[in-house]
Amino acid sequence: MPRCSKSYRHCVAKNKKLCPYHRSPGEIKIARMLNANKLKYRIEQSLPYLEGDKAPLRFDFAVVNKDGQIRWVIEYDGHFHYEGHAAQQTKEQFEKQARYDRRKDAFCQRTGLPLIRIPYWLEHQLTIDMLIPSTSDYVINV
Numbered sequence: 226m227p228r229c230s231k232s233y234r235h236c237v238a239k240n241k242k243l244c245p246y247h248r249s250p251g252e253i254k255i256a257r258m259l260n261a262n263k264l265k266y267r268i269e270q271s272l273p274y275l276e277g278d279k280a281p282l283r284f285d286f287a288v289v290n291k292d293g294q295i296r297w298v299i300e301y302d303g304h305f306h307y308e309g310h311a312a313q314q315t316k317e318q319f320e321k322q323a324r325y326d327r328r329k330d331a332f333c334q335r336t337g338l339p340l341i342r343i344p345y346w347l348e349h350q351l352t353i354d355m356l357i358p359s360t361s362d363y364v365i366n367v
């Protein structure tokens with residue numbers, strides 16, 4: 226895989242395409258599946274009133290209609306979202322991650338925006354059904 230010249234932070238925050246060097250294979254796979262099923266989406270979607278401590282929180286994917294309006298959002302939860310699943314993660318980092326995840330969940334609950342959370346261990350069993358609220362077992366609200 227070609228190395229990306231940007232820092233992770235810069236690439237992920239600013240790049241509107243999924244970078245194969247900085248993005249996980251699971252995220253790339255979700256993107257390919259949405260493409261194959263002609264679902265339009267944006268990545269790194271921020272929304273008004275959804276803030277982290279220093280910057281807006283962002284959803285990995287926002288599936289949109291042809292007018293660009295958001296239909297639902299998808300999070301791919303990598304190792305860092307599960308305590309003890311990422312060796313290099315400190316307890317403080319995990320707790321911040323968990324706090325942000327809960328904040329996103331609450332935001333979607335409150336606004337009625339369907340949120341799908343795909344855990345990383347499903348990477349190899351991923352199907353399009355899992356990515357669409359009407360057929361997914363991984364919708365966390367509504």
Ligand SMILES: [Zn+2]
Pocket residue numbers: 229230231236237244245246247
């Ligand atoms: Zn990159």
